[in-house]
Amino acid sequence: MVDFSNQPTMKGFFAPTRFEADVYDCEVVGKIPADLNGVFVRLGGDWLYPPKFEDDSPFSMDGYINMFRFKNGVVDYKGRWVKTPRFKADRAAKKQLFGKYRNPFTDDPSVAGLDRSVQNTTPLAFAGKLFTLKEDSLPYEIDCNTLETIGPYNFHGKYKSLTFTAHPKVDPVTGEMICYGYEAEGLETNDVFLYTINKKGEVTRELRFKVPYVAMVHDIAITQKHVIIPIFGFVSSMERLKEGKVHWGWDDTKPAMVAIVPRDGEAKDIRWFKGPSRATVHTLNARDEGNKVIFEAPIYDSNPFPFFPPIDGSAWDSTKARAYIRRQTFNMNSKDDGFTEEKLFEMNVSDLGRVDDRYMTQPYRYAFTAYADKQRPFEEWKAGNLGGRVNNCYGRFDLATGKMNSYFAGSTHSVAEVCFIPRKNGGEGEGYIMGVANNYAEMRSELIIADAQRLEEGDVARVILPFRATAQVHGRWVDENELRFA
Amino acid sequence: MLTRRDFIAELAFAGAAMAPIAMLPEGILAPGQMGARAAVVSIHMEQPYIDATGRALPYLPPDGLCAGAPVAHLSETEFRRRFVYL
Numbered sequence: 195m196v197d198f199s200n201q202p203t204m205k206g207f208f209a210p211t212r213f214e215a216d217v218y219d220c221e222v223v224g225k226i227p228a229d230l231n232g233v234f235v236r237l238g239g240d241w242l243y244p245p246k247f248e249d250d251s252p253f254s255m256d257g258y259i260n261m262f263r264f265k266n267g268v269v270d271y272k273g274r275w276v277k278t279p280r281f282k283a284d285r286a287a288k289k290q291l292f293g294k295y296r297n298p299f300t301d302d303p304s305v306a307g308l309d310r311s312v313q314n315t316t317p318l319a320f321a322g323k324l325f326t327l328k329e330d331s332l333p334y335e336i337d338c339n340t341l342e343t344i345g346p347y348n349f350h351g352k353y354k355s356l357t358f359t360a361h362p363k364v365d366p367v368t369g370e371m372i373c374y375g376y377e378a379e380g381l382e383t384n385d386v387f388l389y390t391i392n393k394k395g396e397v398t399r400e401l402r403f404k405v406p407y408v409a410m411v412h413d414i415a416i417t418q419k420h421v422i423i424p425i426f427g428f429v430s431s432m433e434r435l436k437e438g439k440v441h442w443g444w445d446d447t448k449p450a451m452v453a454i455v456p457r458d459g460e461a462k463d464i465r466w467f468k469g470p471s472r473a474t475v476h477t478l479n480a481r482d483e484g485n486k487v488i489f490e491a492p493i494y495d496s497n498p499f500p501f502f503p504p505i506d507g508s509a510w511d512s513t514k515a516r517a518y519i520r521r522q523t524f525n526m527n528s529k530d531d532g533f534t535e536e537k538l539f540e541m542n543v544s545d546l547g548r549v550d551d552r553y554m555t556q557p558y559r560y561a562f563t564a565y566a567d568k569q570r571p572f573e574e575w576k577a578g579n580l581g582g583r584v585n586n587c588y589g590r591f592d593l594a595t596g597k598m599n600s601y602f603a604g605s606t607h608s609v610a611e612v613c614f615i616p617r618k619n620g621g622e623g624e625g626y627i628m629g630v631a632n633n634y635a636e637m638r639s640e641l642i643i644a645d646a647q648r649l650e651e652g653d654v655a656r657v658i659l660p661f662r663a664t665a666q667v668h669g670r671w672v673d674e675n676e677l678r679f680a
Numbered sequence: 681m682l683t684r685r686d687f688i689a690e691l692a693f694a695g696a697a698m699a700p701i702a703m704l705p706e707g708i709l710a711p712g713q714m715g716a717r718a719a720v721v722s723i724h725m726e727q728p729y730i731d732a733t734g735r736a737l738p739y740l741p742p743d744g745l746c747a748g749a750p751v752a753h754l755s756e757t758e759f760r761r762r763f764v765y766l
Binding site for chain 2: 203205206207208252498499500501509510512515544546575576577578579580583584585608610611632634635636637665666667
C-alpha cells in the first residue's frame with residue numbers, strides 16, 4: 195500500500211493529489227470573456243508512488259495533463275495521468291520502480307529497457323494533434339477530448355532523434371515547427387538533431403551536429419534566418435550515471451555557449467559564441483537585425499536547480515539562482531566568438547516567460563512572466579509562512595520603455611507560469627493573460643484570467659476548482675479551431 | 681514532526697484503554713473529572729492536535745487552512761529543491 199507519510203515536504207498544499215478528475219461547469223467568479231473559446235492545457239507532475247531516492251529531482255514526477263475547456267462562457271475541467279510505460283509498470287508493481295532523474299542505472303532491474311520518460315513538461319498542439327513533451331523521449335500523443343494517452347509519436351517515422359525537446363518553436367510566418375532532440379542517439383551522446391516540420395506534420399529538413407560538451411539543451415529561439423541554441427553548465431557523463439547520480443551536475447567552469455544555426459544551413463555553417471557562466475533554461479524571443487541576431491531571455495546568473503548540484507561538491511548558491519530579462523546580441527560578421535549582453539530590467543523574475551507568439555521571430559515589445567513582489571501583502575496566518583518566497587504577481591514587461599505593469603494574484607496565493615492569449619485581430623499584447631494560482635488559505639487552485647492591457651484592474655474572471663490542481667511546469671492556450679474538440 | 685499516521689499507530693493501544701471513559705454517558709462524571717472525558721484530538725495538515733483545555737474543542741485553523749505552513753520551515757536550498765517553480 196502506498197505510503198507518503200515519510201515524505202516530509204509532501205504535506206499541506208504539497209501533498210500528492212493522485213486522482214483523475216472531471217468538473218463540469220466550474221464555479222466562476224466574474225464573467226468568462228465571450229471570445230475565449232478553446233482550451234488552456236497544462237502539463238506537470240504528481241507522484242503516483244513516492245520517489246525511490248530522497249535526493250531525486252522533482253522533474254521525475256509522473257506526468258499529469260489537465261485542461262480547462264472554454265466554450266460559450268462555460269468552463270469544464272479535466273485531469274488525467276499521462277499513462278506512459280513507466281506509469282503502467284509502477285502501477286502494476288504498486289511501487290516506484292524507477293530511480294533518479296534520467297539515470298537508468300538506478301532503476302529496478304525489472305524495468306531495464308523500458309521507456310522511462312514521465313512526460314511532465316510541456317503540452318503542444320501541432321498539425322491537428324495534442325502532445326505531451328519531455329526532453330528525454332519522443333512526444334506522446336494525447337486524445338484532445340479525453341486526455342487519454344495514445345502513445346509515442348515520431349512524425350511518420352521521419353523524426354529520427356530518440357529525444358524531442360520540451361520547447362519546439364512554431365514560426366508564425368511559415369507555420370513550420372523548428373524542433374530538436376539532444377542526446378539524440380542515446381544517453382550521453384553529444385548529438386543534436388535539428389528538424390523543420392511543416393504545418394501538416396511532415397519532416398522537411400534534418401540537420402545533425404554535435405555540441406562541444408554534453409549539456410542540457412532545454413530551450414531555443416528562432417528568427418526568420420537562424421536558430422539560437424544556448425547550452426550552459428549542466429553537464430553529464432556515463433561515469434556520473436554509473437555512480438548513481440542524477441543526470442545533471444553543475445560545472446561552473448563551463449562557459450555558457452550559444453550556437454547560431456542558419457535555418458537553411460549545414461553543420462559547417464554553425465557559429466558557436468562563448469560568454470560568462472550563465473543558465474539560459476528558457477527563452478523569450480529573437481530576431482534578425484541586419485547582420486546581428488538579437489536574443490532575449492530570462493537568464494540566470496548561475497545554477498537555478500539545487501537538485502542538480504555543483505560537481506565540485508560546493509554548496510548550491512541561492513543568491514545566484516536569479517533570472518533577469520537580458521538581451522544578448524550576436525554579430526554574425528564578427529571574427530571572434532564573443533557577444534554582448536544587457537540586463538533589461540533590474541528585478542529578478544520567473545524564467546517561465548512568454549511573449550505574444552504571433553510576434554515570434556519578429557520585432558516585439560512585450561514579455562510576460564511571474565515574479566515575487568515582497569511589498570505585496572501575504573497573510574501568513576491564513577496561508578502559512580511563504581511570504582516573499584513565492585511568485586504572487588504577473589508582470590507585463592515593456593521592452594521598449596522599460597516599464598512594467600503588474601497583476602497581483604492575492605494575499606494567500608502563488609502563481610504558476612503565465613500564458614498570453616491574443617485577442618483575434620488585436621495588436622501585440624491585446625488579449626488576456628491566464629495562469630493557475632495556488633490558494634493556500636482555501637486549499638484549492640484558481641485559474642486567473644485578466645485583461646493583458648489592464649493588469650492593475652485585477653481579474654476579468656477566476657475559475658474556482660474545489661481542490662488542488664497538480665503542479666504545472668508549462669501551460670498553453672489551444673484555440674478552438676486548432677484541434678478537433680468535441 | 682509527528683504525523684497523523686504515526687500518531688494513530690502509537691496511540692492505538694492508549695486509545696483503546698481510554699475508550700471506556702469516552703463512552704460514559706453525560707452527567708456520570710463529577711465536574712473535576714470532565715477534563716479527562718473531554719480530551720479531543722483533531723488532525724490538521726496531517727498533524728494531530730490534542731485539546732488540553734478541557735473545553736472539548738477541536739483545533740480550528742485561524743480562518744484559513746495555512747496550507748503552505750508544512751514547508752515554510754525549509755531552508756531556501758531545501759525549498760527550491762522541491763518547489764523550483766513556485
